[in-house]
Amino acid sequence: MDAGTRRLSMPSLRRAIAGDSLDAARLLVANQWSQVATGGVGGIATLLREKIDLNIIFALIGGGTSGITVASRLAEDPSISVALIEAGGFYEVDNGNYSVLPGLSLSSPFLAATESYQQQPLVDWVIFDPDAFSTTGGPLQVPYSNWVDPALTWFQRAFTAIGLPISNEVFNSGSLTDRAAWVTSTIDPATGERSSSESSFLEQAVSNTSLIVYTQAQATKILFDSATANGVSVSTQAVSYDICAKKEVILSAGVFHSPQLLMVSGVGPAALLEHYSIPVISDLWGAGRNLWDQLIFGVQHKINLPIQAQLISDPQSAAQAVSEFLEDASEPYSSLNGMIAFEKIPKDLRSNFTGGALTALDQFPVDWPEVEYATATALGPDGSHLGLIEAALSAPVSRGNVTISSSSVSNPPEINMGWFTDPAGADAQVAIAAFKGFLVSRFAGLTIVETNCGIKLP
Numbered sequence: 001m002d003a004g005t006r007r008l009s010m011p012s013l014r015r016a017i018a019g020d021s022l023d024a025a026r027l028l029v030a031n032q033w034s035q036v037a038t039g040g041v042g043g044i045a046t047l048l049r050e051k052i053d054l055n056i057i058f059a060l061i062g063g064g065t066s067g068i069t070v071a072s073r074l075a076e077d078p079s080i081s082v083a084l085i086e087a088g089g090f091y092e093v094d095n096g097n098y099s100v101l102p103g104l105s106l107s108s109p110f111l112a113a114t115e116s117y118q119q120q121p122l123v124d125w126v127i128f129d130p131d132a133f134s135t136t137g138g139p140l141q142v143p144y145s146n147w148v149d150p151a152l153t154w155f156q157r158a159f160t161a162i163g164l165p166i167s168n169e170v171f172n173s174g175s176l177t178d179r180a181a182w183v184t185s186t187i188d189p190a191t192g193e194r195s196s197s198e199s200s201f202l203e204q205a206v207s208n209t210s211l212i213v214y215t216q217a218q219a220t221k222i223l224f225d226s227a228t229a230n231g232v233s234v235s236t237q238a239v240s241y242d243i244c245a246k247k248e249v250i251l252s253a254g255v256f257h258s259p260q261l262l263m264v265s266g267v268g269p270a271a272l273l274e275h276y277s278i279p280v281i282s283d284l285w286g287a288g289r290n291l292w293d294q295l296i297f298g299v300q301h302k303i304n305l306p307i308q309a310q311l312i313s314d315p316q317s318a319a320q321a322v323s324e325f326l327e328d329a330s331e332p333y334s335s336l337n338g339m340i341a342f343e344k345i346p347k348d349l350r351s352n353f354t355g356g357a358l359t360a361l362d363q364f365p366v367d368w369p370e371v372e373y374a375t376a377t378a379l380g381p382d383g384s385h386l387g388l389i390e391a392a393l394s395a396p397v398s399r400g401n402v403t404i405s406s407s408s409v410s411n412p413p414e415i416n417m418g419w420f421t422d423p424a425g426a427d428a429q430v431a432i433a434a435f436k437g438f439l440v441s442r443f444a445g446l447t448i449v450e451t452n453c454g455i456k457l458p
């Protein structure tokens with residue numbers, strides 16, 4: 001069964017097509033617009049530079065993980081009106097099953113040596129964030145998967161063998177270092193589908209509150225009355241309009257677009273803004289600075305075991321995978337994550353670090369891990385079964401920055417990730433220790449072959 005056929009059978013999309021949940025948000029938008037427009041094509045034309053003043057109290061820019069959640073929580077108060085302005089749409093509609101079915105996102109050869117395969121930028125599954133739990137509960141689901149890739153059980157043995165024991169205490173407690181554990185995922189155990197801020201908080205808010213959702217609506221500028229934000233300029237398919245906000249404009253457009261929007265709106269380093277003829281609202285040197293990124297690198301090795309992606313893509317097992325998923329939300333389609341581990345670089349490897357690197361790493365709390373190890377399986381470009389162990393720097397010292405290349409959000413922001421730029425070289429030393437010490441030495445006997453090449457480092 002291909003993704004297209006399958007998509008039609010997904011419960012959430014059925015609900016959307018029936019118009020009782022996700023599409024209800026679109027209907028809200030349409031209703032909102034109809035209050036401004038006078039109808040038909042001429043009506044849309046009247047939206048040009050029209051001000052939408054519907055007593056909106058909070059206007060949130062960016063309907064991602066955090067924006068949806070904050071907007072939905074604010075809208076629980078029936079006395080206030082909240083608008084959520086999102087440049088994109090609903091992932092169930094825009095990206096279909098790749099963003100709905102956990103296992104499907106793993107079925108393409110995402111480790112191909114070239115970049116010509118279909119990328120899935122909307123696949124952004126998250127594992128647990130401790131702050132997601134509340135004492136009274138909430139709509140987001142954070143369980144263990146209904147199914148685990150059998151090949152990952154071998155990684156469990158590997159971690160134990162090298163001194164990172166499998167712990168029964170899940171990482172949700174916030175205690176991470178020097179152990180491995182099976183992870184919980186944001187997947188609804190009842191349906192086996194992704195549980196996201198959209199499918200949990202937004203669906204609930206659309207049903208129970210008066211939250212107004214503007215989709216395909218790109219915020220182009222934050223509007224100010226003197227130094228107080230009081231609205232947002234928005235563009236939808238070349239139609240521009242302003243949304244007024246009585247109390248606050250909340251910016252949650254993500255790590256790159258939030259600073260970009262601030263700067264094109266006049267909040268940022270004065271010299272930079274003046275260079276692009278942007279009137280300065282606030283000379284804020286730090287806008288776009290202090291960007292942290294967690295570099296990931298790893299090794300992969302051919303393995304002779306059944307793996308999740310193969311169980312989904314192999315015609316022999318695919319039909320069974322589909323029917324078992326439909327029956328009880330289990331089997332490969334319902335699962336994504338496996339097991340991860342965190343550690344501080346052990347003493348023997350640490351003894352090679354320079355004094356400067358050790359001092360730089362001392363800024364982190366003593367129980368803060370320096371490396372996260374993640375395990376996965378994948379199909380190689382030639383259909384081979386691959387086992388992967390990846391290391392991510394979880395205490396990065398290097399800092400990057402985001403800046404603008406014009407006065408308009410139409411031009412992408414300029415991003416400098418700043419990898420390996422810390423003066424003490426701490427990130428490079430941790431990365432080398434993780435790579436040589438863990439991924440290579442501690443799994444001695446593996447043949448390391450570079451198949452998925454990144455940039456060449458000096």
Ligand SMILES: Cc1cc2nc3c(=O)[nH]c(=O)nc-3n(C[C@H](O)[C@H](O)[C@H](O)COP(=O)(O)OP(=O)(O)OC[C@H]3O[C@@H](n4cnc5c(N)ncnc54)[C@H](O)[C@@H]3O)c2cc1C
Nearest residue numbers: 062063064065066067085086087126127218219253254257
């Ligand atoms: C590949 C990948 C894997 C990840 N894995 C994990 C994980 O396993 N665990 C974990 O905890 N975190 C993970 N993360 C990080 C996590 O996804 C982010 O921390 C989280 O999504 C940040 O939420 P946010 O709301 O700040 O931004 P986002 O979720 O990025 O939302 C920003 C939103 O703003 C919208 N937007 C941008 N510009 C505009 C504009 N001008 N007008 C209107 N809307 C706009 C965007 O369309 C987007 O919807 C991962 C991230 C990536 C990229």
